Amino acid sequence: xxxxxxxxxxxxxxxxxxxxxxxxxxxxxxxxxxxxxxxxxxxxxxxxxxxxxxxxxxxxxxxxxxxxxxxxxxxxxxxxxxxxxxxxxxxxxxxxxxxxxxxxxxxxxxxxxxxxxxxxxxxxxxxxxxxxxxxxxxxxxxxxxxxxxxxxxxxxxxxxxxxxxxxxxxxxxxxxxxxxxxxxx
Amino acid sequence: xxxxxxxxxxxxxxxxxxxxxxxxxxxxxxxxxxxxxxxxxxxxxxxxxxxxxxxxxxxxxxxxxxxxxxxxxxxxxxxxxxxxxxxxxxxxxxxxxxxxxxxxxxxxxxxxxxxxxxxxxxxxxxxxxxxxxxxxxxxxxxxxxxxxxxxxxxxxxxxxxxxxxxxxxxxxxxxxxxxxxxxxxxxxxxxxxxxxxxxxxxxxxxxxxxxxxxxxxxxxxxxxxxxxxxxxxxxxxxxxxxxxxxxxxxxxxxxxxxxxxxxxxxxxxxxxxxxxxxxxxxxxxxxxxxxxxxxxxxxxxxxxxxxxxxxxxxxxxxxxxxxxxxxxxxxxxxxxxxxxxxxxxxxxxxxxxxxxxxxxxxxxxxxxxxxxxxxxxxxxxxxxxxxxxxxxxxxxxxxxxxxxxxxxxxxxxxxxxxxxxxxxxxxxxxxxxxxxxxxxxxxxxxxxxxxxxxxxxxxxxxxxxxxxxxxxxxxxxxxxxx
Numbered sequence: 001x002x003x004x005x006x007x008x009x010x011x012x013x014x015x016x017x018x019x020x021x022x023x024x025x026x027x028x029x030x031x032x033x034x035x036x037x038x039x040x041x042x043x044x045x046x047x048x049x050x051x052x053x054x055x056x057x058x059x060x061x062x063x064x065x066x067x068x069x070x071x072x073x074x075x076x077x078x079x080x081x082x083x084x085x086x087x088x089x090x091x092x093x094x095x096x097x098x099x100x101x102x103x104x105x106x107x108x109x110x111x112x113x114x115x116x117x118x119x120x121x122x123x124x125x126x127x128x129x130x131x132x133x134x135x136x137x138x139x140x141x142x143x144x145x146x147x148x149x150x151x152x153x154x155x156x157x158x159x160x161x162x163x164x165x166x167x168x169x170x171x172x173x174x175x176x177x178x179x180x181x182x183x184x185x
Numbered sequence: 186x187x188x189x190x191x192x193x194x195x196x197x198x199x200x201x202x203x204x205x206x207x208x209x210x211x212x213x214x215x216x217x218x219x220x221x222x223x224x225x226x227x228x229x230x231x232x233x234x235x236x237x238x239x240x241x242x243x244x245x246x247x248x249x250x251x252x253x254x255x256x257x258x259x260x261x262x263x264x265x266x267x268x269x270x271x272x273x274x275x276x277x278x279x280x281x282x283x284x285x286x287x288x289x290x291x292x293x294x295x296x297x298x299x300x301x302x303x304x305x306x307x308x309x310x311x312x313x314x315x316x317x318x319x320x321x322x323x324x325x326x327x328x329x330x331x332x333x334x335x336x337x338x339x340x341x342x343x344x345x346x347x348x349x350x351x352x353x354x355x356x357x358x359x360x361x362x363x364x365x366x367x368x369x370x371x372x373x374x375x376x377x378x379x380x381x382x383x384x385x386x387x388x389x390x391x392x393x394x395x396x397x398x399x400x401x402x403x404x405x406x407x408x409x410x411x412x413x414x415x416x417x418x419x420x421x422x423x424x425x426x427x428x429x430x431x432x433x434x435x436x437x438x439x440x441x442x443x444x445x446x447x448x449x450x451x452x453x454x455x456x457x458x459x460x461x462x463x464x465x466x467x468x469x470x471x472x473x474x475x476x477x478x479x480x481x482x483x484x485x486x487x488x489x490x491x492x493x494x495x496x497x498x499x500x501x502x503x504x505x506x507x508x509x510x511x512x513x514x515x516x517x518x519x520x521x522x523x524x525x526x527x528x529x530x531x532x533x534x535x536x537x538x539x540x541x542x543x544x545x546x547x548x549x550x551x552x553x554x555x556x557x558x559x560x561x562x563x564x565x566x567x568x569x570x571x572x573x574x575x576x577x578x579x580x581x582x583x584x585x586x587x588x589x590x591x592x593x594x595x596x597x598x599x600x601x602x603x604x605x606x607x608x609x610x611x612x613x614x615x616x617x618x619x620x621x622x623x624x625x626x627x628x629x630x631x632x633x634x635x636x637x638x639x640x641x642x643x644x645x646x647x648x649x650x651x652x653x654x655x656x657x658x659x660x661x662x663x664x665x666x667x
Contacts, residue, residue: 039196052204056204063206063214064214067210067214077395077404116202122197129198141192145195146199
C-alpha cells in the first residue's frame with residue numbers, strides 16, 4: 001500500500017513551497033506537490049463525480065490547472081482550499097459535459113472500484129464513504145480527514161455554518177465507524 | 186475505534202484506491218524557466234547592480250545628478266492613511282519630490298509643489314490636506330510612517346515626522362496615533378504592494394500582522410482592504426516586536442460602538458443584571474474576524490473564563506466560548522463518578538437534586554486521554570460538557586430549554602414516546618422496543634425549539650423522527666431501508 005498523506009499530515013507551507021517551486025521551474029516541485037496532494041484531490045473529485053474515470057480525469061486536469069496558475073498564485077496560507085476549489089470547478093465542468101448528475105448509478109461506481117487492485121476493506125470504506133454518507137457529510141469528511149482542511153475553512157468553502165460542519169462531521173464519523181466495524185457499506 | 190483511527194483509515198483507504206496519473210500530468214507540464222519576479226537569481230542581481238552602476242556613471246559624467254549632492258535621494262518617508270504619499274529627501278532633509286502612491290494620494294497632493302521645501306513643511310501641508318478632506322479625523326487618527334534611510338537617520342526622521350503630525354492634529358483637537366517602521370523593500374512586501382496597488386509600507390505592515398498572528402486568522406485580501414486606522418486597532422491586540430515598529434498614541438475606535446458598549450453587550454449576553462464589579466481579569470480588545478471588526482471581551486466570572494466576540498459596528502454577539510478558569514491539575518485520573526460530580530458542580534446542581542438528574546455520558550479516547558461527553562438537563566437548562574480524565578473541562582455550554590423546567594427524558598423514555606407515535610400508523614402497529622434496532626438519539630435546537638432527533642430501524646424500514654420536548658409531539662417519516 002502506498003504511504004498515506006491523510007489527516008493533518010498535509011503541511012500548508014510545504015504545499016505553498018511546491019506551488020512556488022512549480023512557478024519558478026524548480027526541479028521536482030511538481031512531483032512534490034503531486035505526492036503531497038494526490039489522495040486528497042482524487043478523493044474530493046470522487047465525492048462529486050462518483051465515477052472513478054471522471055475523478056481520474058479531474059485529478060489530471062487539476063494539476064495542469066495548478067501548473068498554469070502557479071506563476072500568479074498568491075499564498076493565503078490555505079493552499080489545499082485553493083486546490084480543492086479548482087477540483088470542485090473541474091468536477092462541475094465534467095458533470096455538465098456528461099450531463100450526468102451526482103446520483104449516478106451506484107452500481108457503476110461499485111464495479112469500477114472493485115476492478116482496482118486495492119484491498120477489499122479499503123474498497124468498502126471508500127464505497128461506504130461515497131454511498132452511506134450524504135453529499136455534504138462525504139465532502140466534509142474527505143476535506144478534513146484526507147485533505148487536512150480545517151473545519152472553519154470547510155465551512156467557508158461549502159458556505160455552511162461552522163456548527164453545521166462540525167455536527168455533520170461527527171455524524172459522518174459515527175456512520176463510518178459503523179461501516180468500519182462491519183455494520184454495512 | 187477512536188475518531189482519529191477512523192479518520193486515518195478513511196485517508197488510508199482512499200490512498201489505496203487512487204490511480205497514479207503523475208506521468209500523464211508531467212508530460213503536459215513542461216519544466217518552465219522562472220516566470221515570477223519575486224525571486225531574483227544571483228545573476229539577476231549582478232546584472233541589475235551593473236546596470237545601476239552604469240546609469241550612475243553616465244549621470245555623473247553628464248552632470249544631471251551629483252552623487253551625494255542636493256538632488257540625490259538620501260531618504261524617503263512614506264505617509265499612509267488611506268491616501269499614500271512618498272516624500273523623497275536629499276541629505277539636507279529637503280524635499281526632492283512628493284509622489285502619490287495611489288489615487289487618493291494624488292488628490293491630497295493636488296497642485297502643491299514641494300521641491301526644496303523642508304520635511305516639516307511638506308508633512309504639515311500633506312497632513313493638513315488629509316484633515317481637510319476628512320481622511321484623518323477623530324474617528325480615524327492613525328498614520329503609518331515608513332522610513333527608508335540609514336539607521337541613524339531613521340530615528341531622527343521618525344521623530345520629526347511624528348512630532349509634526351501630532352502638532353497638526355492637536356490643532357484640530359485630535360490625538361494622533363503614529364505607527365512607524367523602518368522600510369525594507371523585501372521581495373515579499375514589494376510583490377504584495379504591486380499585486381494589490383498599495384504602498385510597500387502598508388504591505389510590510391500587513392506582512393508583520395500576518396507573521397505576528399495565529400496562522401490563517403487573517404487573509405491578505407482582508408487586511409489589504411482595511412485602512413491604516415483599522416490595521417492599527419488590530420496591532421493593539423498583537424505582540425509585534427518593538428524593534429520592528431513603534432506605536433504612539435491610541436488608534437481611535439470612534440467609528441465603532443466603543444469598548445464600554447462592547448463590554449456591556451457581552452455582559453448582557455450572560456445576564457441582564459451582571460455588572461463589571463462581579464468580574465475578574467476583564468479585558469477588551471479590538472480584532473478582525475471573518476470580515477468584521479469585533480471586540481474580543483474576556484473575563485472570569487463565577488469560576489468560568491469567558492471569551493465573547495462582539496460585532497464592533499452594532500454590538501451583536503458573534504461568538505462566545507466558555508471554559509473553566511483552572512490550570513491543569515496534577516495528572517491524577519478521576520473516576521467516571523467524579524467526572525459526573527464535576528459536571529453537576531459546574532451546573533450548580535444542589536446535592537439534594539443530583540439523583541434526579543438524568544445524565545447521558547459518552548466516552549471517547551483521544552491521543553490516549555479519555556474524554557467524557559456529558560449531557561443533561563436541570564432546572565430549565567440543558568448542559569453539554571466535555572471533560573477529560575484529569576477533570577479538565579474541554580468545552581461546556583448551557584442553553585435554556587424553551588418553557589419547560591422538567592428533567593430531561595431518559596433514552597428509554599424517548600424511545601418509548603417515539604414508538605408510541607410510530608405504532609399509531611397501522612403499517613407499524615407491531616413495532617416494539619425489543620424489535621427496533623440501531624437507535625441514534627441526538628438533542629438539537631431547531632426551529633426555535635428543543636427537540637430530540639431520533640433514528641432507528643425496524644422491519645426493513647428506516648425511521649427519522651423528531652420529538653418536540655416542550656409539547657411531547659412526535660413527527661416521523663419512514664423509508665424502506667435498502
